[in-house]
Amino acid sequence: MAKTEMIRARVEPDLKQEAEEIFSRLGLSSTEAITLFYRQVALQHGLPFEVKIPNAETCEALREAYDREGLTEYTDLDQRQFNNVARLVKGRHSQGETPERGGTPCQCRILPIRAQS
16 A cells, blocks of 8 residues: 555654664664554554553652652672572462462563673
């Protein structure tokens, strides 16, 4: 099908530049990225991602993070704590808490952490 329709939109210059840098790294032009977005909207009969208004607790947490309030800074990663997290995640799955058994889906991926040189 011939491409005959044109889309015009105004966006903030910084947002446009940031998005276009990402498109470039992905090997996409802006036109291809917009077409990809439109195709996903058509395929999913809606936005291809969840859009929600955060609740008051989430808004407060976001504000605190943005203002850097109540943050704890660490100088290094204690491997024992990392291993405890890995055991907890593994323990959930070994106890049958999987989506197939009515548990919550685990979005965790425990990856080894390497010190940066």
